[in-house]
Amino acid sequence: MPASTASPPTAASAPPAGRRPAARRRRAAALLLLLPALIALILFFVLPLLDIIIGSFTDPEPGLGNYLALFSDGYTLRVLGRTLLVALIVTLVGLLLGYPYAYMMTLASPTTRAVMVTVVLVPFWTSMMARNFAWMVLIQDGGVVQGILSLVGLSGVTLLGTATGVALSMTQVLLPFMVLPMFSVMQQIDRRLLLAGQSLGASRLSTFRKVYLPLSLPGVISGGSLVFVLALGFYVTPALLGSPQSALIAQIISVRTRDLLDFGGAGAMGVLILVVTLIALGASRRLAGTGTAVAAHAVAAGGDR
Amino acid sequence: MNARPWLKIVSVLVGLFLTVPTLVVIPMSFSSSQTFRFPPQGWSLQWYERLFTSPEWSTAILNSLQVGLLTTLLATTLGTAAALGLAMLGSRARGLATGFLLSPIIIPNILIALVVFSAFLRLSLTGTLFGIALAHTAIALPFVVIAVTARLQGMDASLQKAGTSLGAGPLSVFRKITLPLALPGVLSGAVLAFITSFDEVVISLFLQSPTTLTLPVQMFNSVTVQIDPTISAASSLMVVLVSGPILLAQVIGARRGKAGRQ
Incomplete structure (x- = not known):
């Protein structure tokens, strides 16, 4: 915490006006330290991004x-629809798996909880290529997952090369972004409220529905929107586990960019994803406070908040 | 605790879903067969031999190490300086600058790849390891900033004040107090930066040329362009190199955190 007002012994007997230059020097130093990173980011990221955005309106x-081409060529719209659908499914399945897991984390002892945090972060910190290759092996025709599915009566389900297989792998890697925001909200819920509800005669189920669920909703919203947004941009997973017939928007962007060098068209798709991303994050911020940013930090910092 | 049995079962199942699938790459890497059949029918070390002796794979490993180290150097230097700068700002400016520095996390990698590719095409930086390292620096920067900032926030500000009151100049306060205390954050930031670069696929794929294939790109091509089971050995190597340090840091961090609380 910068304490700019509370350091009297700095210059033996600095008169009140003497602090001004010190504060200014401090700000100059801060700026000087920040400058290299800011310049690098502007030079290699912001300016090129602006260039792409402008290009998407001017290129040919x-x-x-x-x-207009995005919405009129039929194909792109279908891919966009599929991408949104996959992102939605990943979000919902992630919610179903993540909610009980996050809830369990609030009940567990500190040691168990630390283990659970580490476990939830494992896919996030496993090599992306290794993880996807592993799923490729598991869901191939005649693979382990098909074997398990045929045991429960679902024989002959093809996963490799379909959007279902892609969604399976995406759900796994996005789960940390779902669980950690939910956990951080659930942790702050006063469990005495549940006892109060039950002592007033509500059943366990209706206490959960009327008390716990609404209180945990901010976590659900920030986790869900984060997962949804991240799912929109996946490239490697659909490229490896999907097929051209089940392409997602990132694959189309790649083809347009690398094979067709159509930066205007690719840029327009990129801008579309960016806009959806910003809207979703903005909405979740309004609805759930700053949970999303906190969650991103938590995940990035290895979950130790 | 009063957790219901079904809750425990669901949590264990989710935990297995998160951890177990990736582990199949380890038995796969010792397979003797040319196919991806699992479980393997016989065992051999041929994929490891190929990984380290065949020119395309060993070059890819070397490329990845070079890009990773350069990225680590750049991102750690820029990120640490930026985090120190952030700590000196007022809360409003700090929020803005932090948001800006962390923005590459939220932007989908595919968009970063598109943006960087088009810019580097004009600067003739595509197909160079240096170009890949520059792009990786942008996405690794947030991790360094977060790691160092977290460390600085946990620091007792009175230590710096004590140094100043004992007559140390700002520079020696920084060198003798701030930097040593921030060092664990800097180191974990450096590890995260290296791993971010070492594991990155999309940007490297866009910027690739036949001489600048990184290991993840070579792995990607080995299942999309041709079928080369060496990827299983490469995957195992990645799991050990990428997950190992992180999980270790997690365990140490958890233990230290617990000790601190007691």
Whole structure:
């Protein structure tokens, strides 16, 4: 915490006005320290991004042509719809798996909880290629997952090369982003409220529905929106586990960029994802406070908040 | 605790779903067969031999190490300086600058890849290891900033004040107090930066040329372009190199955290 007002012994007997230059020097030093990172980010990220955004409106010719093409060529719209659907399914399945897990974390002893945090972060910190290769082996035709499914009567389900297989792998890796925000909200819920509800005659189920669920909702919203947004941009997983017939938007962006060098068209798709991302995050911020940012920090910092 | 049995069962199942699937790469890497059949029918070390002796795989490993080290150097230097700068700002400016520095986390990698690819095409930085390292620096920077900032926030500000009141100048306060205390954060930031780069696929894929294939790109091509089971050995190597340090840091961090609380 910068304590700019509370350091009297700095300059033996600094008069009140003497602090001003010190504060200014401090700010100059801060700026100087920040400058290299800011310049690097602006040079290699912000300016090129602006360039792509502008290009998406001007590239072959000025106007909204690139955007209109997205909605009129039929194919892109279908891919976009599939991407949104996969992202939604991943979010919902993640919610179903993550909610009980996060709830269990609030009940567990500190040691168990530490283990559970580590476990939930394992996919996040396993090599992306190794993880996807493993899923490829598991869900291939005649693979382990198919064997398990046929045991429960679902024989002959093809997973490799379908959106279902892609969603399976995506759910696994996105689960940390679901669990940690929910956990951080659930942890703050006063469990005496549940006892109060039950002592007033409500059943366990209706206490959960009327008390716990609404109180945990901010965590659900920030986790869910984070997972949804991240799912929109997946490239490696659909490229490896999906097929051209089940392509997601990132694959189309890649083809447009690398094979067709159509930066205007690819840029328009990129801008579309970016806009959806910002809207979803903005909405979740309004609905759930700053949980999303906190969650991103938690995940990035290895979950030790 | 009063957790219901079904809750425990669901949690264990979710835990298994999170951890177990990736482990199949380890038995796979010792398979003797040319296919990806699991479980393997026989055992051999041929994929490890190929991983370390065949020119395309060993070059990819070397490329990845070079890019990773350069990224670590750049991102750790820039990120640490930035985190120190952030700590000196007022809360409003700090919020803005932090948001900006962390923004690459939220932006989908595919968009970063597109943006960087088009810019580097013009600067003729595509197909160079240096270009890949520069792009990786942008996405590794947030992890360093977060790690160092977390460490600085946990620091007792009165130590710096004590140094100053004992007559140390700002520079020697920084060198003798701030930096040593921030060092664990800097180190964990450096590890995260290296891993972020070492494991990155999409940007490296966009910026690839036949001479600058990184290990993840070579792995990607080995299942999309041709079928080369060496990927199983490479995957095992990645699991050990990427997950190992992180999990170790987690365990140490958890233990230290617990000791601190007691």
